[in-house]
Structure formats: C-alpha cells, structure tokens
Amino acid sequence: MFSETESGQMVVKSRPIAPGRMQAEFEVLGKLGEGTFGEAFRVRKEGQLYAIKRAKEAYQGHRDREARLQEVWRAMRVQSRHCVRVIEAWEEAGVLHIQSELCERGNLNDVLTSDLPQAEWWQTVPEEQIWRYLLEMARSLKHVHECGMVHLDVKPSNFFVRADGSLALGDFGQAVDLRSLSRLRDDDVEGDSVYMAPELL
Numbered sequence: 001m002f003s004e005t006e007s008g009q010m011v012v013k014s015r016p017i018a019p020g021r022m023q024a025e026f027e028v029l030g031k032l033g034e035g036t037f038g039e040a041f042r043v044r045k046e047g048q049l050y051a052i053k054r055a056k057e058a059y060q061g062h063r064d065r066e067a068r069l070q071e072v073w074r075a076m077r078v079q080s081r082h083c084v085r086v087i088e089a090w091e092e093a094g095v096l097h098i099q100s101e102l103c104e105r106g107n108l109n110d111v112l113t114s115d116l117p118q119a120e121w122w123q124t125v126p127e128e129q130i131w132r133y134l135l136e137m138a139r140s141l142k143h144v145h146e147c148g149m150v151h152l153d154v155k156p157s158n159f160f161v162r163a164d165g166s167l168a169l170g171d172f173g174q175a176v177d178l179r180s181l182s183r184l185r186d187d188d189v190e191g192d193s194v195y196m197a198p199e200l201l
Contacts, residue, residue, distance in 0.1 A: 021090065022052055022097060032106070037173075042102060049102045050087065058094030068096050074172040075100075078147045082140040084160055084170035103160035103168055108133065111161050133159075133167060140169035148178045 022028065026043035032051060033040050040053045059065040075086040075098075085101040105111055112125060137159060144151055151158075153174040159167045 021092060022054070026050070026052065043099075049104075051100050051102045053098045053100070055096045059096075065094075068173075070177075071173045071175075072096075072098060074149060074175045074177065075170070078144050078149065078172070080143050081166075082136070082143045082169060084168045100170070101162075101168075103170075104163040105161035105165075107157045108159040108161055108167065109156035112156065136167040137169075140167065144169065144175070149175050150178065151175050 022041070022043070026045045029042045029044055029049075031039060032042050037057075038053050038055045040051055043050050043052050055068065059068065072086065072089045075084070079085055084103065086098060087101065088099045090097050137154075140159070141151065141154065149172075151169065151172065151174070153171060154169075158169065158171045160170050161167060
C-alpha cells in the first residue's frame with residue numbers, strides 16, 4: 001500500500017501483501033482492456049465492483065519503479081468526482097496493481113464509436129450530450145490544474161464513463177507535477193502522437 005508524506009513523496013506502507021492477492025481477495029469477472037504496459041480487469045469484492053490495473057511486466061529498475069509509483073501518487077492527489085478514484089495500490093513480485101472505482105461504461109472513445117461501423121459518431125450523438133461531455137472534460141482539467149499538475153495525455157480514451165453517464169479523467173502515467181519541474185528530464189514527457197502538438201513531435 002502507498003501513502004504520501006508531508007514532503008509530497010510516495011512511500012510504501014508496512015502492511016504485508018499476500019502473494020496472488022488479486023485472485024485471493026477479488027472475484028475476477030473479466031478483462032476490461034489492455035495497453036502497452038498494463039491490462040485492466042473487472043473485479044468484485046464483498047458485492048462491490050472495482051477495476052484493477054495490473055502492469056504486464058515487473059519493474060525494469062529503480063527509475064522505472066519510481067515512475068510507476070508516481071502515477072499512483074498523482075492519481076491519489078487529484079481525488080474528486082472529476083477524476084477516477086484510486087482506492088489502493090500494491091506490489092507483487094515487482095508488479096504494480098492499482099485498484100480503482102469501476103467506470104461501468106468504459107472509456108469515452110469506446111462509448112462514442114461503439115456500434116457505429118458505418119456512421120460518424122458526431123452524426124448520432126445529440127449536440128446537447130456533446131456539450132455536456134465538453135463541460136465535464138473542462139471541469140476535470142480545471143481540477144487537475146488547481147492541484148498543481150498537468151495531465152499531458154488528454155484524449156477520449158483517458159476519460160471514463162460512469163453508469164450515470166458522468167465523466168472521470170484517468171491514467172496519470174504522463175502527468176507532471178508543476179512543483180517538481182526542476183527534476184523533470186526531457187525523456188520524462190511523452191504522450192500520444194495523435195493528440196500531441198506538432199511542434200513536440
């Protein structure tokens with residue numbers, strides 16, 4: 001488990017973690033999705049549904065571990081209704097697990113494009129709904145900026161849709177803490193080339 005010190009550093013709590021905790025404590029209901037570095041699962045515990053994101057590989061060294069733990073810390077720092085709520089995180093054999101709220105409808109990109117093989121999504125989604133999405137996205141980014149961070153990977157697939165249709169910003173793997181810019185290296189800042197500004201490519 002992880003917590004934040006007064007200096008803003010991420011530390012590991014002393015609570016022991018049993019091997020195979022995800023399988024031991026949760027009922028794994030299926031896979032939600034998969035990316036380059038991790039995969040996400042739909043799980044249930046004591047009647048409550050959650051998502052667990054699990055890294056595909058163990059840490060590649062100290063710097064890799066520090067970078068991944070920073071993602072957890074950033075997500076915990078911006079906890080609000082505008083961002084995906086991280087509940088807990090733990091490590092097993094160098095593999096990071098992040099338990100969060102389950103946004104039942106998946107990410108916004110999938111919601112907008114599902115079941116539309118021929119039509120364009122903007123021809124089928126009501127204009128009022130589009131404006132509602134834009135408002136919630138703006139509120140999410142405003143909250144993150146007020147917390148002293150920038151996300152750096154804003155795209156529809158990183159906004160997640162709850163059962164009630166509300167949006168929550170997630171995936172803080174590329175986010176930057178504006179209080180720590182002096183420690184930032186050029187190769188620390190990445191992003192999706194489809195959405196990056198041309199001058200950064």
